[in-house]
Amino acid sequence: MADQLFLDGMGAPPTGSDRLFFAVLPDDYAAGQADRFRQRFCGERKLTGTQVRTEHLHVTLHHLGDHAGVPQDMVAKAGAVAAALRVAPFEVEFESVMSFVRGGQNKPALVLTGDIGLAALVAFQRALAVAMIKGGLGQWVEKSFTPHMTLVYDPQVIQKQSIRPISWAVRELVLIHSFLGQGRHVALGRWPLYGNTSMRPREGELMP
Incomplete structure (x- = not known):
């Protein structure tokens, strides 16, 4: 992974008022850890950009588009997809912080990311696909x-660096409705993970 990552399409102008996406959310303890790290890091680096609200911290897996209103047929399909998954809970570990440059916008995103500690998350995203x-x-x-x-949007570009790991057990898949421009997120559905399919990487297996 490069020290400064450019994500094609990330931050593209919205085409509607209502965004849907599949995500996994940190538990309360991990969200608190992430927030404490953010406040300390932003203070040290004098980052004064827009912070993602702690209760909105998430990892997006797949976007389901921007819409004018919530398409109920899509919500129904998404619910059926999520309910059919048979995946056991798994651990994620974020051990790095860096800036992602967002396509079409001026402010990079300061994000938590990682490598082998996120291999199971990559496998889960593919299974969901x-x-x-x-x-x-x-x-x-x-x-x-x-x-x-994502923790904060700030014009200062931070090169990739290691941090004390922030980890949690992913136990559910969530469908999020984001009200664009309003700073509101609503969970339209939550599906607990259970089953025999393990997302744990085999020994020596690295995230691609």
Whole structure:
């Protein structure tokens, strides 16, 4: 991973008022850790940009588009896809911080990211992609995925550096409705993870 990552399409101008996406969320303890790290890091680096609200911290897996209103047929399909997954809970570990340059916008995103500690998350995102294709949502599958959790948008570019790891057990998949421009997120559905399919990477297996 480069010290400064450019994400094609990230931050593209919205085409509607209502954004839908699949995500995993940190538990309360991990969200608190991330927030404490953010406040300390922003203070040290004098970052004064827009912070993501602690209760909105998330890792996006697949976007389901921007819409004028919430398309209920898509919500129903997404619910069926999520309910059909049979994946056991798994651990994620973010051990780096860096800036992502957002396509079409001036402010980079300061994000938590990582490597081997996120291999299981990459595998889960791919499993969800397969389920989306089978469930009629293939057009929304993210063809590339760099797992990250955005903390703040700030013009200062931070090179990749290691941090004390922030980790949690992913136990559910969430469908989020974001009210664009309003700073509101609503969970339209939550599906607990259970099953025999493990997302744990094999020994020596690295995240691509």
